Amino acid sequence: MKTMRLSFKALFGSWFNSLVTAVMLALLAWIVPQLWSWALSGATWIAQSKTGCAAGGACWAFVGAKLKLFLYGNYPAEQEWRVHLALAVVVASLAGCVLDERRKGRWLLMLMASVPVGAVLLAGGILGLVPVRTSEWGGLMLNLVLAFVAVLVSIPAGIALAFARLSKSRTISWAATVFIEFWRAVPLLAVLFMGVVMLPLFLPKGVSVDNLMRAMIVLVLFTSAYMAEVFRGALQDIPTGQTEAAAALGLRKPQVALLILLPQAMRIAVPGIVNIMVDLFKDTSLVSIVGLFDLTGVAAQSVKDPAWLGLSTEAYVFAAMLFFVWCLLMSLSGQLMERRLNSRFSGR
Amino acid sequence: MQDIGAGAPWRPSRRFALKLAGVVALALFLAWLGHNVAENMAQRGMHFSFDFLHDPFGVDISFHILPWQLGQSHGYALLVALVNTLFTAAIAILLASALGLLLGLMRLSGNPLASGASYAGIECVRNVPLLTQIIFLYIGALQLLPPARASIVLGPDIYLNVRGLFVPVPEWGWSWAVWPVAALSVLALLRAQWRQRVPAALLAAALATLFFAFAASWNRPVLRGFGFSGGWLLTPELLAVWIGVSVYVSAFIAEIVRSTIGGVAKGQREAAASLGLKWHQEMFLVILPQALRAMIPPLTNQYLNVVKATTLGAAVAFPEVVQVFARSIMNQTGRSVEIMLMILTIYVGLNLILASLMNAWNRRLEIPGR
Numbered sequence: 001m002k003t004m005r006l007s008f009k010a011l012f013g014s015w016f017n018s019l020v021t022a023v024m025l026a027l028l029a030w031i032v033p034q035l036w037s038w039a040l041s042g043a044t045w046i047a048q049s050k051t052g053c054a055a056g057g058a059c060w061a062f063v064g065a066k067l068k069l070f071l072y073g074n075y076p077a078e079q080e081w082r083v084h085l086a087l088a089v090v091v092a093s094l095a096g097c098v099l100d101e102r103r104k105g106r107w108l109l110m111l112m113a114s115v116p117v118g119a120v121l122l123a124g125g126i127l128g129l130v131p132v133r134t135s136e137w138g139g140l141m142l143n144l145v146l147a148f149v150a151v152l153v154s155i156p157a158g159i160a161l162a163f164a165r166l167s168k169s170r171t172i173s174w175a176a177t178v179f180i181e182f183w184r185a186v187p188l189l190a191v192l193f194m195g196v197v198m199l200p201l202f203l204p205k206g207v208s209v210d211n212l213m214r215a216m217i218v219l220v221l222f223t224s225a226y227m228a229e230v231f232r233g234a235l236q237d238i239p240t241g242q243t244e245a246a247a248a249l250g251l252r253k254p255q256v257a258l259l260i261l262l263p264q265a266m267r268i269a270v271p272g273i274v275n276i277m278v279d280l281f282k283d284t285s286l287v288s289i290v291g292l293f294d295l296t297g298v299a300a301q302s303v304k305d306p307a308w309l310g311l312s313t314e315a316y317v318f319a320a321m322l323f324f325v326w327c328l329l330m331s332l333s334g335q336l337m338e339r340r341l342n343s344r345f346s347g348r
Numbered sequence: 349m350q351d352i353g354a355g356a357p358w359r360p361s362r363r364f365a366l367k368l369a370g371v372v373a374l375a376l377f378l379a380w381l382g383h384n385v386a387e388n389m390a391q392r393g394m395h396f397s398f399d400f401l402h403d404p405f406g407v408d409i410s411f412h413i414l415p416w417q418l419g420q421s422h423g424y425a426l427l428v429a430l431v432n433t434l435f436t437a438a439i440a441i442l443l444a445s446a447l448g449l450l451l452g453l454m455r456l457s458g459n460p461l462a463s464g465a466s467y468a469g470i471e472c473v474r475n476v477p478l479l480t481q482i483i484f485l486y487i488g489a490l491q492l493l494p495p496a497r498a499s500i501v502l503g504p505d506i507y508l509n510v511r512g513l514f515v516p517v518p519e520w521g522w523s524w525a526v527w528p529v530a531a532l533s534v535l536a537l538l539r540a541q542w543r544q545r546v547p548a549a550l551l552a553a554a555l556a557t558l559f560f561a562f563a564a565s566w567n568r569p570v571l572r573g574f575g576f577s578g579g580w581l582l583t584p585e586l587l588a589v590w591i592g593v594s595v596y597v598s599a600f601i602a603e604i605v606r607s608t609i610g611g612v613a614k615g616q617r618e619a620a621a622s623l624g625l626k627w628h629q630e631m632f633l634v635i636l637p638q639a640l641r642a643m644i645p646p647l648t649n650q651y652l653n654v655v656k657a658t659t660l661g662a663a664v665a666f667p668e669v670v671q672v673f674a675r676s677i678m679n680q681t682g683r684s685v686e687i688m689l690m691i692l693t694i695y696v697g698l699n700l701i702l703a704s705l706m707n708a709w710n711r712r713l714e715i716p717g718r
Contacts, residue, residue: 202381
């Protein structure tokens with residue numbers, strides 16, 4: 001009874017509040033039934049082509065028919081186990097890092113090693129694996145590959161840049177600052193264009209890299225600059241006493257950085273890193289503008305099938321839902337990690 | 349950073365040698381990159397020059413604020429595109445700020461329906477890429493609108509159809525209607541002694557504009573045959589970028605509004621309540637002015653993001669800088685190095701200008717001596 005009275009007060013406490021409630025109710029009453037009938041009650045789940053779909057409702061049969069395209073792009077269907085295996089390696093080493101605290105170092109090494117292992121698995125060409133050209137990679141898989149590699153490489157790069165920017169040497173600090181501020185000032189799309197068009201010019205004669213590699217290099221450089229700022233903030237948050245105490249113990253500069261500053265900075269940097277990861281994962285969608293077929297790119301490709309013409313709403317809603325789930329997973333696991341770290345160190 | 353090496357046994361000579369080695373390595377690396385570029389350009393028969401800026405541009409620009417005719421120079425096309433970028437960024441910043449404030453206040457309100465709806469909306473928008481949202485808006489919403497004959501009427505002389513949003517414009521063009529407001533607002537922001545009177549000055553300027561605008565004759569969109577003539581057309585591409593960027597950034601601004609208002613000391617709220625101020629008085633006279641101070645640095649970042657996000661117009665072929673310059677003109681001329689240099693310079697410059705403007709505003713609002 002008390003809760004009812006409280007909720008009544010929260011909803012209709014004053015005339016303004018009642019007005020807000022009325023407006024919100026009207027909005028919900030307008031949107032929810034429409035959404036319900038389009039997405040669920042009026043939707044078609046099984047059909048062979050667009051003609052089999054009921055008008056006025058969503059045609060989810062189309063998403064079912066194109067599911068492989070959304071997930072793997074044009075990756076050969078009989079080779080999909082390689083994608084699953086690579087994903088399993090990554091997930092296993094990530095889970096190991098979080099769950100098996102005592103052998104964390106070993107799991108971290110495995111995580112690092114999963115980049116070359118995953119690259120061999122996905123690209124093939126050796127060990128009897130059928131080669132798969134990177135132009136056939138696509139869909140959600142491509143977004144995950146791009147984001148995973150960019151995050152993994154940009155964390156050490158960002159740490160190095162942060163130390164360089166905070167260095168007492170003016171030259172080093174200046175060089176790092178220019179690099180970081182340049183990448184933070186330019187739009188990702190502009191530098192992606194630059195990577196695709198101009199990167200070949202920067203490479204020595206005879207060396208060429210494919211489009212995926214070019215986008216990857218740009219994403220790594222771009223993310224490193226943002227990571228560097230997160231780590232710089234974290235390093236500056238550590239009390240000066242820590243460095244002084246370490247110096248008093250006779251530790252050398254690199255030892256202070258690696259053993260005293262870095263472990264503490266890592267903990268402070270966790271929320272920032274998670275934010276960058278989520279942003280980066282969303283930003284990988286931009287590669288579709290420079291000619292790669294990520295989730296957004298395959299969504300555009302899928303609606304060109306003559307059997308399923310004009311179903312772009314379904315295609316983009318499904319792509320958005322996939323993005324949403326992964327971003328939410330990332331933020332939630334980030335919050336979990338933050339809470340665990342905080343509870344462990346709160347007694348300090 | 350702290351002094352790491354206070355007691356570390358490093359001899360200055362070794363330190364100097366290391367530093368020198370680092371600088372030499374960096375210089376060599378840059379020289380190597382430069383050498384590669386020169387060699388590659390020579391091999392492909394490219395030479396470095398900006399002559400192409402004078403050549404005529406053979407692609408039409410579908411939305412422009414500056415006058416534009418087919419065949420004007422590449423350099424002028426860049427200027428037209430830059431003005432488009434600035435215009436889009438400006439209207440997106442306005443809409444995103446208003447929406448963000450609304451969503452943030454809804455989130456803070458005690459009404460569970462309002463705060464729940466705001467929370468759900470913010471989470472949905474924040475966790476989906478902006479690009480997907482813009483393309484969805486463009487293909488999944490704006491292209492499904494009715495044709496001109498069955499336009500949706502949004503207000504007097506405002507029509508929405510598949511060709512875009514038609515709005516009336518004052519007969520004498522935009523210049524005089526916009527400039528007095530802009531000039532007065534800038535003056536009001538810059539002059540210290542006007543600071544107290546900013547709201548009054550803005551209101552007066554707005555009223556004056558409205559008066560003149562209503563007194564002037566309007567160029568109204570009129571349905572003729574299968575289309576509209578007259579008025580001003582906001583193309584679907586512009587609408588997709590404008591609405592998409594504004595909604596996306598407003599979710600982040602709402603979070604900023606929420607956290608900074610939550611950061612205002614509780615005593616302020618209680619003091620305002622004990623003075624008998626109403627909710628809106630408390631919010632707009634006591635809380636928001638204080639929260640604004642903490643809001644400016646994160647808000648600056650979001651505004652810079654808006655400028656950068658307008659580049660996504662390239663996905664729906666909205667003629668902004670990247671679309672016109674990095675795609676159309678690059679395809680026509682193949683001048684990749686020059687064009688990329690110019691684009692990067694433009695964005696770094698825009699970033700610096702906007703950041704220093706916001707910093708100046710920040711300094712004005714700072715409490716002296718704190």
